Amino acid sequence: MVSEDQLIERVRRRFPSLRGSLRVGIGDDAAVLRPGAGTEWVVTTDVFFENVHFLRKVHPPKAVGYKALARATSDIAAMGARARQFFLTLGLPDACAGAWLDGFLDGLALAARRFGLILAGGDTTKYPLVMASLTVLGEIGQGKAILRSGAKPGDLLCVSGTLGEAELGLRLIQRNLHRQKRWLKLLKKQHYPEPRLTLGKWLAAHRTATSMIDTSDGLSTDLGHICKASGVGAIVWAEKVPVARVPAELQRLGLDPLELALNGGEDYELLFTVAKKFSGRLPRKVAGVPVSVIGEITRDKKVMLKGPDGNSAPLQPRGWDPFRKKG
């Protein structure tokens, strides 16, 4: 039987020690962070549950570790902040304390390196199911965080990358098609989503975006969050939505690229608004990530979808909600 101290030591060895603004890290009652002059802290928490957010038999442990941190860090990207430190609270069955934990830590360490994050503390507890609760801290210049609430009528609606790819992977898993070699590459975004930190920082530094959110729950739901917070509506131009490529064979099975893009969660792209007069400043790509203009903010508080036929219909929020969907 492994002890909690041994577990903590195994986690600690995998991560670099004190650096930058972290004065006291793992091993004391709490971490101590010294803020830079003129900055604010951006803080988010996110939980990653076995059987709710991932399946131990389907998601490799490395992907579980990577994705747990990527999901949480995406909220830092969505504020335009720089990722700094993270805290890991881990519930772990005995059966996962060996090779599974090594794989999980591999993924977690890979994500931390990519995102520029330092492990600052955490907690481990024995538990019948894997549970990873992450707290991520970011830093940003005072007053520069991009909120959900700043969208104005007439602003252009923009999104990074493509939409629906993570959901496509999930659907393959649900249909038990994910073990077929030819579809393996379609699982990448489901397993290893990429928080758009560089784009987020670029938008904050250039004061380009009036509002921003990450597409964790799906475009239809997340756009609703922006509209509600800003007291506005929006129209999405269906043909401008950057849908993920879905092979014809899978489309014939009923996997529709636009439906996946509108309602599929877990892409962790940035959905943001830009004042029309600044639209000329918007590059087509930032750090290799494409940016698409997909619609416009409206005054009338409805979220609409304008189809290729020119007709508009309400866009219902059909994205991820763990309390509505059956776990």
Add this chain to the structure above:
Amino acid sequence: MVSEDQLIERVRRRFPSLRGSLRVGIGDDAAVLRPGAGTEWVVTTDVFFENVHFLRKVHPPKAVGYKALARATSDIAAMGARARQFFLTLGLPDACAGAWLDGFLDGLALAARRFGLILAGGDTTKYPLVMASLTVLGEIGQGKAILRSGAKPGDLLCVSGTLGEAELGLRLIQRNLHRQKRWLKLLKKQHYPEPRLTLGKWLAAHRTATSMIDTSDGLSTDLGHICKASGVGAIVWAEKVPVARVPAELQRLGLDPLELALNGGEDYELLFTVAKKFSGRLPRKVAGVPVSVIGEITRDKKVMLKGPDGNSAPLQPRGWDPFRKKG
């Protein structure tokens, strides 16, 4: 079926809105905090699991909410910091989304008011068992945090309050004696522990303590943490340990006050060291909480207990470790 948005709204309504250093709270991708000039942030995370840390049939929902936050806040007290904001990640079975959640939020709100904490964000997820993961942030003057690592040979070892009371409550629960009216008051510290925030701040402000930890795992284990971090040993004088009062009837059932005090967890008292020359500065009480000198830091890296007979023996760490004890 309740939706996640409805749940978040129910949580949000129970807590006051923006105040002080919190610029952006619940409802955006992340919270934004503006640090005071010349301060550092103290950050801790703690998880509270059904069947590991509490039993739904035994612990009232109000006590679960209160204790979940008290446990985490105790780590802020143990650094000497002022408690500021907290984040709640909640896993909740459908059966708990009604009256149980109301009770839980009652306890959480009571704790937040007492400790001076603002709810700054969080996350809710449907889950078969209750899981509360808390992140608590505190603030302290630069370089003033009291670490585990500063104890020096010759320092006096001190502890607040009494020890063993929370464990006494747990043992009553384990023996199914907790429903007997006459023992009800002995459950108070098991259900409603008090993080020693005022004492912690006093010690930091007066630069009195050389090291500090909270007794979450029990004196024998937590003293080991201080000794290991400081590279020292310690001797505890058994007759000076402020043991909890255990009624004679319960002592006859094998509940020994000293054993409870040495190895019982969850008291959340402050265990700290003071340079001998400053011992005269140490009041007997701070904000009504007694302070006892219970031993001395030694050079030889062993943790010893000196009994009433004058003989010393090693004090084994026999406190709480969820990976050693069977859940």
